[in-house]
Amino acid sequence: MLNLPSLIPFLIALGTAPLLLGVIQRTKAITAGRQGQPILQPYFDLSKLLRKGAVYSRTTTWVFRAGPLLSLAGLGTALLMVPWGSVPATIAFSGDFVLVLYLLALGRFFTIAAALDTGSSFEGMGASREALFAALTEPIVFAVLITLVRLTGEMSLTNMYQQMSLILRSASGAALILLIVIMFVILLTENSRIPVDDPTTHLELTMIHEVMVLDHGGPDLAFILYGSALKLWIFSALLAGLILPVYTGNLLLDGLAFLSGMFGISVAVGVVESVMARLRLLLVPHMLIGTTAIAAVCIYLTLG
Amino acid sequence: MILILLCLAICTVAGIGAWLTRRSPKLTSALGQGGAVSGAALGMVGAISVMASGIPEGLRCSWSVPFGSCSIELDALSAFFLLPVFLLTGLAAVYGARYLSQPKYASRLGSHWLFFNLLSASMVVVIVARNAILFLMAWEIMALASFFLVTLEHERESVQRAGWIYLISTHLGTAVLFFFFILLGSKSGSLDFDSFQSAGEVIGPQATLLFILALIGFGTKAGIVPVHVWLPEAHPAAPSHISALMSGVMIKTGIYGIVRTLIWLDNPSVEWALTLIGIGGVSGVLGVLLALAQHDLKRLLAYHSVENIGIIFLGLGVGVLGQATGTPILTVLGYGGGLLHVLNHSIFKALLFLGAGNVLHGAHTLNLENTGGLLKRMPWTGTMFLVGAVAICGLPPLNGFVSEFMIYAGAFHAVQSLDAFAAIPSILAILALALIGGLAVACFTKAFGIIFLGQPRSQHASEAHESAAAMRWPMVVLAALCVLIGILAPLSPVMLRPVILQVAPLAALLVSDSMAQIQTTLAVIVGVMLLCALLAALLLWRRRTKLTGRARADAVTWDCGYAAPTARMQYTAASFAQPILRLVAGIVRLPKRFTQPKGYFPSAGSFSTETPDVVEREAWAPAFRIVERVLMRFRWIQTGSIHLYILYMAITLIVLLIWKLW
Numbered sequence: 001m002l003n004l005p006s007l008i009p010f011l012i013a014l015g016t017a018p019l020l021l022g023v024i025q026r027t028k029a030i031t032a033g034r035q036g037q038p039i040l041q042p043y044f045d046l047s048k049l050l051r052k053g054a055v056y057s058r059t060t061t062w063v064f065r066a067g068p069l070l071s072l073a074g075l076g077t078a079l080l081m082v083p084w085g086s087v088p089a090t091i092a093f094s095g096d097f098v099l100v101l102y103l104l105a106l107g108r109f110f111t112i113a114a115a116l117d118t119g120s121s122f123e124g125m126g127a128s129r130e131a132l133f134a135a136l137t138e139p140i141v142f143a144v145l146i147t148l149v150r151l152t153g154e155m156s157l158t159n160m161y162q163q164m165s166l167i168l169r170s171a172s173g174a175a176l177i178l179l180i181v182i183m184f185v186i187l188l189t190e191n192s193r194i195p196v197d198d199p200t201t202h203l204e205l206t207m208i209h210e211v212m213v214l215d216h217g218g219p220d221l222a223f224i225l226y227g228s229a230l231k232l233w234i235f236s237a238l239l240a241g242l243i244l245p246v247y248t249g250n251l252l253l254d255g256l257a258f259l260s261g262m263f264g265i266s267v268a269v270g271v272v273e274s275v276m277a278r279l280r281l282l283l284v285p286h287m288l289i290g291t292t293a294i295a296a297v298c299i300y301l302t303l304g
Numbered sequence: 305m306i307l308i309l310l311c312l313a314i315c316t317v318a319g320i321g322a323w324l325t326r327r328s329p330k331l332t333s334a335l336g337q338g339g340a341v342s343g344a345a346l347g348m349v350g351a352i353s354v355m356a357s358g359i360p361e362g363l364r365c366s367w368s369v370p371f372g373s374c375s376i377e378l379d380a381l382s383a384f385f386l387l388p389v390f391l392l393t394g395l396a397a398v399y400g401a402r403y404l405s406q407p408k409y410a411s412r413l414g415s416h417w418l419f420f421n422l423l424s425a426s427m428v429v430v431i432v433a434r435n436a437i438l439f440l441m442a443w444e445i446m447a448l449a450s451f452f453l454v455t456l457e458h459e460r461e462s463v464q465r466a467g468w469i470y471l472i473s474t475h476l477g478t479a480v481l482f483f484f485f486i487l488l489g490s491k492s493g494s495l496d497f498d499s500f501q502s503a504g505e506v507i508g509p510q511a512t513l514l515f516i517l518a519l520i521g522f523g524t525k526a527g528i529v530p531v532h533v534w535l536p537e538a539h540p541a542a543p544s545h546i547s548a549l550m551s552g553v554m555i556k557t558g559i560y561g562i563v564r565t566l567i568w569l570d571n572p573s574v575e576w577a578l579t580l581i582g583i584g585g586v587s588g589v590l591g592v593l594l595a596l597a598q599h600d601l602k603r604l605l606a607y608h609s610v611e612n613i614g615i616i617f618l619g620l621g622v623g624v625l626g627q628a629t630g631t632p633i634l635t636v637l638g639y640g641g642g643l644l645h646v647l648n649h650s651i652f653k654a655l656l657f658l659g660a661g662n663v664l665h666g667a668h669t670l671n672l673e674n675t676g677g678l679l680k681r682m683p684w685t686g687t688m689f690l691v692g693a694v695a696i697c698g699l700p701p702l703n704g705f706v707s708e709f710m711i712y713a714g715a716f717h718a719v720q721s722l723d724a725f726a727a728i729p730s731i732l733a734i735l736a737l738a739l740i741g742g743l744a745v746a747c748f749t750k751a752f753g754i755i756f757l758g759q760p761r762s763q764h765a766s767e768a769h770e771s772a773a774a775m776r777w778p779m780v781v782l783a784a785l786c787v788l789i790g791i792l793a794p795l796s797p798v799m800l801r802p803v804i805l806q807v808a809p810l811a812a813l814l815v816s817d818s819m820a821q822i823q824t825t826l827a828v829i830v831g832v833m834l835l836c837a838l839l840a841a842l843l844l845w846r847r848r849t850k851l852t853g854r855a856r857a858d859a860v861t862w863d864c865g866y867a868a869p870t871a872r873m874q875y876t877a878a879s880f881a882q883p884i885l886r887l888v889a890g891i892v893r894l895p896k897r898f899t900q901p902k903g904y905f906p907s908a909g910s911f912s913t914e915t916p917d918v919v920e921r922e923a924w925a926p927a928f929r930i931v932e933r934v935l936m937r938f939r940w941i942q943t944g945s946i947h948l949y950i951l952y953m954a955i956t957l958i959v960l961l962i963w964k965l966w
Contacts, residue, residue: 053855073840116753124875135742142738
C-alpha cells in the first residue's frame with residue numbers, strides 16, 4: 001500500500017506538473033512561428049502570484065476563500081494514487097480510482113461554489129458550464145475504468161497499468177486504441193483545453209474554467225494555477241499509461257518511458273490547440289455524447 | 305423489546321394527551337414533544353442493544369382479528385431500520401416544537417402532535433410487525449397520520465392538491481400490497497411472517513410475480529419512478545420537520561418492505577438484479593434531472609429523495625446479483641452499501657429539509673430566485689446545509705461517499721469477476737451512479753450557491769435572520785453524524801454485519817473475509833482523506849503566513865470593468881441549470897410562457913417556466929383519463945337513490961346465500 005520510495009514519483013510529479021503547461025505553451029508558439037515564452041514561464045507566474053497580496057470581493061464569504069484550498073488539496077491527494085504507467089503509485093488499493101475521481105469532484109464542487117459566491121454573472125456562467133461538462137464526462141471516465149477492470153482483472157490503478165503491456169498482446173487490444181481516443185477527449189475536456197474551452201481567453205462569453213476563477217488573485221490564483229497543472233498531470237498520466245504500455249520491470253526505464261509519454265501528450269495538446277478552433281459551446285455536449293458512444297463500444301468489446 | 309413497547313406506549317399516550325390539551329398551546333406542545341423525544345430515546349436504546357447483541361427479541365400474543373396475530377419481533381434488520389426512525393423522530397420533534405411556535409399554528413398544535421406521535425409509533429410498528437394484518441394496519445395508520453401532517457395548512461389550495469395526490473397514490477400502493485400478502489399467505493398457509501420465511505420453496509414460479517407486486521406496492525412508498533409522483537407534491541406542502549421525517553424515514557419503510565421480501569423469496573435471479581438496477585438507475589437519473597429543474601427548494605429536495613432511493617436500489621441490485629451468482633463479496637458490498645445509504649440518506653436529507661425550514665423561516669421564501677447571500681445572514685444554517693449538500697453528492701470525506709463507494713466497489717467486483725451476462729447489470733449500475741454523481745454536484749452547487757452565496761435577490765432575503773437555537777442544533781447533530789460516519793467508515797461493516805447476514809444467508813466465514821477486505825479499504829480511504837485535510841490545513845496556513853503584512857483589499861466583484869453590479873445581474877438558478885436541461889429537453893419537458901413586448905411603446909412582457917413532473921403529465925394523467933372514461937360507463941349504477949342501494953345490498957346478500965348453500 002504505502003512504501004516510501006514510491007513517494008519519489010509523487011514528488012517529481014509535484015515539481016514537474018507546471019512544466020507540462022510550459023511545454024504546451026511552447027508548442028503552440030513554435031507552431032505559430034513565434035519565439036514564445038520561456039518553457040519555465042508557469043513557474044515564474046506561480047512565484048509572482050505567491051508574492052502578491054490579495055483582493056477579495058465584499059460579496060464573498062469563507063466559501064470563496066476555501067475553494068482554491070480544497071480544490072488543490074483534493075488534487076494533491078488524488079495525485080498520490082495515480083501511477084506512472086507501470087511504476088506504482090504511492091498509495092494503491094482496491095477501488096482507488098473511485099476515490100481519485102471523487103476527490104476531483106470535491107474540488108470541483110468547491111470551485112463552482114466559490115464562483116457562485118462572487119455573485120457575478122460571468123462566473124455563474126462558467127460554473128454552470130463546468131457543472132454540465134463534468135456531469136457528462138463522469139460516466140465516460142467510469143466507462144473507461146469498467147473497460148480497464150474488465151480487461152486487466154485488477155481493481156486498482158497501479159495494478160491495472162502494470163497489466164497494460166499484456167493487454168496489448170491479447171485479443172482485446174483493439175479496445176486499447178479506442179480508450180486512448182476517449183482518454184484524450186476527457187483530458188481536453190477536464191483540463192479546459194481547445195476544442196472545449198480556450199485557456200488563453202479571459203473575457204469571452206464562451207469561456208468556462210478561466211471565467212470561474214476571475215475573482216481570485218494572489219496566492220489563491222497561484223493555488224488554482226498549480227491545481228490545474230496537477231489536474232493536467234493526472235489525466236495525462238492516465239493517458240500516458242495507455243499510449244506507452246511499457247513494462248520492463250526496471251523502475252528507471254519505465255519511469256523515463258512514462259515521462260516521455262507525458263511530454264509527448266503535452267506536445268499533442270499544443271498541436272491540437274494550434275490547428276483547431278474551439279467548438280461552438282453547444283457542440284461540446286455532442287462531442288462528449290459521441291465519446292460516450294465510443295466508450296460503450298469499448299465496454300462491449302470486453303464483454304465477449 | 306420492552307423498551308420498544310414502552311416507546312410505543314409513550315408515543316400513543318403523549319399524542320392523545322397532546323390532543324386532549326389542545327386548548328393550551330404550551331401544554332400540548334410540551335406533551336407532544338416530550339412524548340416523542342422520550343419515546344425515541346428509549347426506543348433508540350432498545351434498537352442499539354439489539355444491534356449490538358445480535359439476538360432477536362420477539363413477542364407474540366393472540367388477536368381476535370381473523371388471520372391476525374399480535375406478533376412483533378426486533379431482529380437486526382428491524383433494529384437497523386429503527387435507528388433513523390428514532391433519531392429523526394426525536395430531532396424533528398425538537399425542531400417542530402420551535403417551528404410551530406408561531407401564532408398561526410396555535411390552533412393546530414393538538415392535531416399536529418397527535419398525528420406526529422401516531423406517525424412515529426406506526427413507523428415503529430411497521431418495522432417490528434411480524435403479521436401481515438398488523439403490518440397493513442400500521443402501514444395504513446402511517447399513511448393517514450402523514451396525510452394529516454402534510455395537510456396541516458389545509459386552507460392553502462396547493463396543500464389540498466398535494467394531500468389528494470398523496471392519499472390516492474399511497475392507497476393504490478397499499479392495494480397492491482393487499483394482493484401481495486394474500487398471494488403470499490395463500491401459498492404459505494398463514495399471514496404470519498414466520499411462515500413466509502419458510503415458504504421459499506413452495507412459492508416456485510410465482511416468486512417473480514410476488515417480487516413485482518412488492519416492487520410496486522413498497523416502491524410507491526419509497527418513491528421509485530414511475531410511482532414517485534406524490535413525493536414532489538407532498539414534501540413542499542408539509543411543514544419542514546414533517547418533510548424531514550417523511551423523506552428521511554417514512555419512505556424508507558418501503559425499502560424495508562422490499563428487503564424483507566427479498567428475505568422471503570430466496571433464489572433471486574440475475575433478472576431481478578437487472579430489474580432493481582434498472583429501476584434504480586432510472587429513478588436516480590430522472591430524479592436528479594427533475595431536481596435540477598426545480599425553483600422551489602423543497603421540491604428540489606423531494607426529487608433528490610427519488611434519486612437517493614434510486615441509489616439504494618442500485619445497491620440492493622448489486623447485492624441480489626451477488627446472491628444470484630453466488631459471489632459473497634458482491635452480496636456484502638451491495639447490500640451493505642444500499643443499507644448504509646438508507647441510514648445516510650435519512651441523516652443528510654433530514655439535515656437539508658431542516659435547513660430548508662430555516663430558510664423559509666428566516667427569508668420567508670423557498671423560491672431559489674428570491675434568495676441569495678443567506679450564508680452571511682444565517683451562518684449556522686448555511687454551513688450545516690453545505691455539509692448536507694456535500695454529503696448528498698456522495699463526496700468524500702462525508703457519509704454519502706462511504707455508502708456510494710461500497711456500491712461502486714461491489715459493482716466493480718462484479719465487472720471484474722462475472723461473465724458477460726451477469727456483468728451487464730453491474731456495468732449499468734456504475735454508469736448510472738457516475739451520471740447521478742455528476743448531476744448531483746450540479747444540482748447542489750446550484751441549490752447551495754444560489755441560496756446561500758452571492759447577493760440577496762429580494763428584500764426578504766436581505767432581511768433574513770438566523771433561526772432559534774432549537775432549530776439550529778438538530779441540524780448540527782445531523783451534520784456531525786454525516787462527518788462521524790464518514791470518519792468512522794471502517795466500523796460501518798461491523799455494524800452492518802448482522803443485517804447482511806440476515807438478508808443474505810451466507811457462511812459467516814465468507815462474510816468475515818469480505819468484511820475484512822472492505823474494512824481495510826475503508827481504513828485506507830479514511831487515511832487518505834485525513835491526509836487531504838492535513839494538506840488543506842497546510843495550504844490555509846501557508847496562505848495566511850504569506851498574506852500577513854501584505855496589502856489586502858476588499859472590493860466589489862470584478863465584473864469585467866463594470867463597477868456597479870446589482871443583485872439582479874447575478875446568474876439565477878434557472879440559468880444555471882439551463883444548459884443541462886436543454887440537453888435533456890426530450891425527457892424533461894419544461895413548458896415556457898413568453899409574452900413579447902409589442903408595438904412602438906412596449907408595455908408589458910413576461911416570461912415564466914413551469915417544472916411539471918414528466919411522468920405525471922405524460923403517463924399518469926392520460927392513464928387516469930382512460931380509467932375515468934371506462935368507469936363512466938358504470939355511472940348508471942350510482943343513481944343516488946337510497947332505495948336502489950338497499951336493493952343492491954339485498955341482491956348481494958341473496959346471491960351470497962345461494963352461493964354458500966349450493
